[in-house]
Amino acid sequence: MTRKIRVIVADDHDCVRVGVRRLLSAASHIEIVGEAADTYGLAELLDSCVCDVVVSDISMPGIDGGSNAVSFLRRVLRGRPHPCIVVLTMICHAHMLSGLLHIGVGAIVDKRDVATALIDAIEAGMAGRVYLSEQARTAMEAADTPVQLRAGILSAREWEVFQLYVQGLAVHEIAVRLQRSGKTISTQKRSAMRKLGLETESDLIDYARQIGLT
Structure with missing residues (x-):
């Protein structure tokens, strides 16, 4: 018998969790192994039970304060091994x-x-495929600067520079810290912004805030 896909559902709205539970309970190959209303509860579940997939909202209170679960989810995704993350969002x-x-x-x-x-x-995530629902895909296709799935992924060095910059370090400070030239740091910063479709400093800071870097 094929093992069921073990799923944790995390959302701070009871009605959403109820709806997701009813939907997934109708699928014979999926088993809900836990539910959480915030990232505190999600962290406890991840420590106490084995799961294959986390279905999670990102506008959810908890460990990092405010109503942004992205920082916590990023830490989960850095673990090895880690469950597949399916974000449920508006x-x-x-x-x-x-x-x-x-x-x-x-x-x-x-x-x-x-x-x-x-x-x-959930099935696509388990198979290692990137998946966007219809509304999410429409939003990305409607962007002024088209976004290609994983095509504009930052290199490790670009991501390092991007994180330090949004934390408040100037280009010359990043250059000193990473032992690279200021010209190289500037180039990597511009490349990161281009790949992410960010045109202004304001766009950069707003993007960093939305994904939980600031």
């Missing part, structure tokens, strides 16, 4: 969605698409 900002894919989120489902897309997203 956010429709193209570069925010692209940023979620960049940190390793396997699938994004707009809450308006849940009934038709969530099981497909």
Whole structure:
């Protein structure tokens, strides 16, 4: 008998968790092994039970304060091994969605698409495929600067520079810290912004805030 896909559901709205539970319970190959209303509860579940997939909202209170679960999910995705992350959201900002894919989120489902897309997203994530529900894909395709799935992924060095810059370090300070030339740091910063579709400093800071870097 094929083992069921073990899923944790995390959302701070009871009605969403109830709806997701009902939907997934109807799928014979999926088993819900836990539910959480914030990242504190999600962290406890990840420590106490084995799961294959986490279905999670990102506007959810908890460990990092505010209502942003992205920083916590990023830490989960840095672990080895780690569960597949399926984000369930109403956010429709193209570069925010692209940023979620960049940190390793396997699938994004707009809450308006849940009934038709969530099981497909879970199965795609388990198979290692990137998945976007219809509303999420439409949002990305409608961006002024087209976003290509994983095509604009930052290199390790570009991501390092990007993180330090949004933390408040100037280009020359980053150059000293990383022992590279100021010209190289500037080039890597511009390349990171171009790949992420960010045109201004304001765009850069707003993007960093949305994905939980600031």
